[in-house]
Amino acid sequence: MENLRKRTYYLFFLFVLLTSTDGTPDRDRITALLGQPPVTFSQFSGYVTVNEQHGRALFYWLTEATMDSATKPLVLWLNGVANILFLESPAGVGFSYTNTSSDLKDSGDKRTAQDALIFLIRWMSRFPQYKHRDFYISGESYAGHYVPQLAKKIHDHNNASSKPFINLKGIMVGNGVTDNHYDSIGTVTYWWSHSMISDTSYQSILSHCNFTLTENPSSCDHAINYAVNHEFGKIDQYSIYTPSCTNSARVLRLKKTLLRRRVYGYDPCTENYSEKYYNRPDVQKAMHANSTGIPYKWTACSDVLLKNWKDSEFSMLPTYKELIAAGLRIWVFSGDTDSVVPVTATRFSLNHLNLPVKTRWYPWYTNGQVGGWTEVYQGLTFATVRGAGHEVPLFQPNRAFHLFRSFLAGKELPKS
Structure with a gap:
């Protein structure tokens, strides 16, 4: 049973930036977290069931913005500057679980996207104040698959719905697997x-x-x-x-x-500290995690799902073309010191979209220093982040903040 709770090697976090908590269920409220200093924002965590028959549920952790939360859009970050929700996906990683062991042997891109869509629909039913809010999705690494796949699921779902409420506006992918x-x-x-x-x-x-x-x-x-x-x-x-x-x-x-x-x-070694922290019973209790009562270990590294992944699209370029045609705001960024999904890989892939150039390659700045380089195409913006590794905000938080803020504002990165 321990493998049901093990983590795949990469943490597929969904970070959601929200606005207010009217109507938020108190049962999910976090009153205190071990080691966390006093905070002025509210936090919530718990489970959303995505498949009752299999007993499949995804775990989330929401932290709200401390200032001007009512003016913030809703952003789903698959893997902040406002209210943040961490969702561990697919089931079988982190605290997210399934009671059907065969789920771990036939997981893949398609089911993960479908479960994420179901999660969003049910999560917004739990938090109805976020329906119709401007909504963005962002993530890094294998989220290069998850983000555009989920965006397409939402786009198709909205087209088939008489009253769509997920107001998808754009996506952002960093150091992502593309082709x-x-x-x-x-x-x-x-x-x-x-x-x-x-x-x-x-x-x-x-x-x-x-x-x-x-x-x-x-x-x-x-x-x-x-x-x-x-x-x-x-x-x-x-x-x-x-x-x-x-x-x-x-x-x-x-x-x-x-x-x-x-x-x-x-x-980095911080993964070791995370494992120790999230396996503390008092931390799990405070976060409403491990609600099934079955002992298991939260771990940052596991190949359980990786070894049994049943479907993985060879190329996301056709999906990008569909999303561009749908008029979504699309940004792709690369930390330039990552050698696993490096900037050259992303540039080679995007080059084969054959998009017309709107704004030629130029350096962008933060605090008087070059933050990276960028080029704006018809339907897509690409940017590098200087001195950042695979997870950009971890290495260059200030540059990542400026990048993210420009994305939300729909403005080109600053030239000076």
Whole structure:
């Protein structure tokens, strides 16, 4: 049963920025959290059932904004600057659970998107004041699949509904898996251009790996394994210029990054602290977690769902085209020190959308310093964040804040 509660390697958090708490159920209110200093905002957490027959429920954690909350839009961040809701998805990760063990063997993109849609519909029934609010979705890493897939689900649901209430306005994706072929080529190029691998390995990988729908030959596996095991060194591939956690076992899994395009989350030693904290009974009780009463362990790293993932779209580019045609605001950003889903991978993928350029490439600024670079296309904005790793807000919170604020405002990033 422990595996029912284990976490996939990457934390698929949904961050939701909300406005007020009128009508919020008191049963979900958090009155105090161990170690948290006094706060002036309200917090709520609990479960939303997404499938009664299988006993599948998703866990969320809402923190409200401290100022001007009534003026804030609703933003779902799949993986803040206002009220924040963390939703652990799919079922089987974190505190989210299923009572049907077979759910862990047939999970995938399609069911995850469907469950997320059901969650939103039922969550807004619990918080009806957020219906019809301007709504945005954002996330990072494998949310490169989850965000556009959920956006399409919502768009299709709204079109089929006589009274739609999820007012989707746009999406934002950071360091996200986009297209297996172009992402893979871009990743190897990043490794080589940042001196992580030799010329020999670079040429060997490109010559032996096809990165298509078909399986790569064993010679491809050998070329990638050699580069990872013998040339990378002991660095954090999710942030190549910062110290790595010396007791992390994640490097053993990095060999599979290109062989199986599943993206893992950033893993400094803070993950260890998180596991200890969320496994405290008093913390779980305060957060209304583990409501089933079945003992289990919250863990940040698990391959349970990863090994049994049944469907993963090869490319999200067709979905992006649909969402662009629907008129949604779409921003894509990349922390430029991430080598797992690097900026080169994202640029290679987006380039094949063949979008007309509205505003040519330029540096954008925060506090008088270059925050990154950006280019605005017809229907999509791309931006880099200088000095940020795989999870941009973790490494460059101020630059991430300016990026996010510009996205919500629908304004181009500042040129000075």
